[in-house]
Amino acid sequence: MARSASLHVCSVCGHETARWAGQCPGCGEWNTLVEEARPVGGRDRRGGPGRRGAGSARTPAPVALADVEAVEEARLSTGIGELDSVLGGGIVPGSLVLIGGSPGIGKSTLTTMALANLVAAGRRGLYVSAEESAAQIRLRAERLSSGEPLRIPVIAETDLESVLATLEREHPEVCVIDSVQTLHSAELTSAAGSVGQVREVAGEIMRVAKARRIAVLLVGHVTKDGALAGPRVLEHLVDCVLQFEGERERTYRTVRAIKNRFGSTNEAGVFEMHDHGLVEVLDASARFVGEATRAPGSVVLCAMEGSRPLLVEVQALVSSSELVPPRRVVAGLDRNRLALVLAVLARHGGIGLGAADVFVNVVGGVRVDEPGADLAVALAIASAAKRTALSAAATNRPLACFGELGLTGELRTVAHADRRLAEAAKFGLTPVLEPGGHKTLRHALASALQRDAPAAEAA
Numbered sequence: 230m231a232r233s234a235s236l237h238v239c240s241v242c243g244h245e246t247a248r249w250a251g252q253c254p255g256c257g258e259w260n261t262l263v264e265e266a267r268p269v270g271g272r273d274r275r276g277g278p279g280r281r282g283a284g285s286a287r288t289p290a291p292v293a294l295a296d297v298e299a300v301e302e303a304r305l306s307t308g309i310g311e312l313d314s315v316l317g318g319g320i321v322p323g324s325l326v327l328i329g330g331s332p333g334i335g336k337s338t339l340t341t342m343a344l345a346n347l348v349a350a351g352r353r354g355l356y357v358s359a360e361e362s363a364a365q366i367r368l369r370a371e372r373l374s375s376g377e378p379l380r381i382p383v384i385a386e387t388d389l390e391s392v393l394a395t396l397e398r399e400h401p402e403v404c405v406i407d408s409v410q411t412l413h414s415a416e417l418t419s420a421a422g423s424v425g426q427v428r429e430v431a432g433e434i435m436r437v438a439k440a441r442r443i444a445v446l447l448v449g450h451v452t453k454d455g456a457l458a459g460p461r462v463l464e465h466l467v468d469c470v471l472q473f474e475g476e477r478e479r480t481y482r483t484v485r486a487i488k489n490r491f492g493s494t495n496e497a498g499v500f501e502m503h504d505h506g507l508v509e510v511l512d513a514s515a516r517f518v519g520e521a522t523r524a525p526g527s528v529v530l531c532a533m534e535g536s537r538p539l540l541v542e543v544q545a546l547v548s549s550s551e552l553v554p555p556r557r558v559v560a561g562l563d564r565n566r567l568a569l570v571l572a573v574l575a576r577h578g579g580i581g582l583g584a585a586d587v588f589v590n591v592v593g594g595v596r597v598d599e600p601g602a603d604l605a606v607a608l609a610i611a612s613a614a615k616r617t618a619l620s621a622a623a624t625n626r627p628l629a630c631f632g633e634l635g636l637t638g639e640l641r642t643v644a645h646a647d648r649r650l651a652e653a654a655k656f657g658l659t660p661v662l663e664p665g666g667h668k669t670l671r672h673a674l675a676s677a678l679q680r681d682a683p684a685a686e687a688a
């Protein structure tokens with residue numbers, strides 16, 4: 230393929246240049262030039278006029294919404310309940326789903342399992358791997374299949390043009406592309422995984438997929454902070470973005486939708502990595518409550534995973550610090566939220582930890598991204614600082630709580646209080662410390678820390 234078939238376009242001013250440069254000759258901005266496929270001979274490779282020759286634009290007539298024919302399409306079930314519900318009821322035919330997550334989290338495992346189920350249900354599937362050989366994919370599939378025949382058609386290919394040709398020829402109903410960063414278009418000179426390449430690969434796959442009505446599961450790697458060139462630039466392009474989260478060393482993983490054109494973004498699925506693949510965790514609350522330590526520094530949070538309540542243990546450790554400023558280490562929660570809770574604890578709870586290292590962890594590798602976790606963080610830290618174990622009065626069960634902390638020390642209500650309370654009641658964790666019964670952090674701390682019967686034995 231011609232090596233000169235690309236050009237570099239500035240993402241700020243749109244200036245075009247044949248050669249890449251660090252600084253845009255048009256606007257002077259740095260690192261804004263991104264490689265794109267050049268329209269060949271005035272026509273791009275889609276067969277239409279090139280970017281410059283778009284004079285013959287169509288003029289579509291607007292149609293009132295009521296006159297638009299609404300088609301409710303049958304979804305393709307992946308056979309994995311948690312995944313189907315995150316997608317809003319299964320895969321929509323012809324849709325493009327991006328599955329992002331850090332390396333080793335289980336993206337290939339999940340997509341292989343889904344495709345195996347779809348193929349077993351009689352759907353035409355195709356697994357395109359640009360990362361592993363067919364033999365490696367077979368090894369993984371064997372671990373997952375528990376003896377069933379391995380019927381998934383696979384190709385191991387890194388060249389985009391070959392993959393597109395295969396899609397055209399085979400036109401499967403569902404196709405997995407693993408991954409978008411390792412496919413490479415010969416039209417561009419930049420390396421696989423660069424912004425230009427990732428955009429080109431996704432754009433071309435989308436073109437074929439929409440034309441042929443192929444549902445595509447596009448796998449993409451994201452670093453911990455989501456910074457890597459790649460999936461982030463595709464979010465506007467695809468129909469759904471699923472985020473696969475969790476820590477590689479832990480067994481629990483969650484899949485949540487952060488964009489979904491065909492369903493809500495409230496759903497999340499919980500999985501556990503076993504030696505024979507990912508297993509749906511349907512009783513996650515029971516596990517986490519059963520494993521709760523109930524030592525000083527531990528509290529149970531009634532969290533929401535999408536529209537489902539989930540009980541998780543939040544742990545804190547407070548120790549005197551040698552460092553200035555002291556350490557603030559957090560796993561499974563937002564770091565800034567911890568800073569806020571510490572400030573409110575100091576100002577309104579009488580617990581100042583300016584000279585102490587503070588560690589906070591959501592047990593099991595679960596990530597909780599909601600303000601309802603504030604009170605749990607505050608109580609876990611207070612419990613650790615006072616070396617007092619918390620437990621529900623009378624029942625001697627772990628203390629459960631939820632609620633947002635306001636900057637003036639008030640407890641604020643959060644969404645779905647009834648579902649959270651019901652989930653706690655299911656496991657006998659009553660009464661729950663929450664904004665309905667306690668209006669301020671000071672009040673909640675007094676209730677939690679005064680129950681010192683089990684504290685004496687734990688201390």
Ligand code: TYD
Pocket residue numbers: 330331332333334335336337338339369372373502503504505506507
């Ligand atoms: P993988 O799906 O290859 O991750 P990704 O495609 O996101 O990079 O697998 C992730 C890890 O899970 C891998 O290190 C091995 C482990 N694993 C299991 O523990 N059990 C299994 O059945 C499989 C297939 C993988």
Ligand code: MG
Pocket residue numbers: 336337338360407
């Ligand atoms: Mg993989």
